[in-house]
Amino acid sequence: ETGVTQTPRHLVMGMTNKKSLKCEQHLGHNAMYWYKQSAKKPLELMFVYSLEERVENNSVPSRFSPECPNSSHLFLHLHTLQPEDSALYLCASSQVHGSPLHFGNGTRLTVT
């Protein structure tokens, strides 16, 4: 039990589909993050929400759209993705500076 739950664990979608990734944390944390993990690359920070407000958006294409309806839930809405978007998408949460990130087990996304 990691405290951060991501669903689904695996997702295969066509380039014209629309799907959403879900992340839920019950750790009482006030910041939530989306990371992209691709083979042989460092983890790429995509979005950060602090107190439900988006505070960082790292030049992510608009085909990725985050949503944070409350401090416990984070979504990543996907549409018209490209094959190069295939990766492991990791959600994380944290409290204050100096405390570690808590990660979910990720969603393995394959775009066909």
Added chain:
Amino acid sequence: GNSVTQMEGPVTLSEEAFLTINCTYTATGYPSLFWYVQYPGEGLQLLLKATKADDKGSNKGFEATYRKETTSFHLEKGSVQVSDSAVYFCALSTWGDSGGYQKVTFGTGTKLQVIP
């Protein structure tokens, strides 16, 4: 900007061998330093951390010391086990630009394989 450099893998060791994975960093200010571990099919888990110079983080036999003078945070373990096979990530964190969250920079990860 901040950056983390760690040795490329894969690293293959025999059981009970000594492990060192090198990590150096570049950062403004006074970052916190972390080692995370990722087992197959899972997300990253915190292994250990250090929040100021000369702190030593330790967990499950792993150790790393925050060396400000050499900007390093090398991971060591005296005797590895097969169950230690995983990918290890060095990371640093600072305050986000607008505060209230961590800006974490990760290294590329080092895959460790321990053979019986």
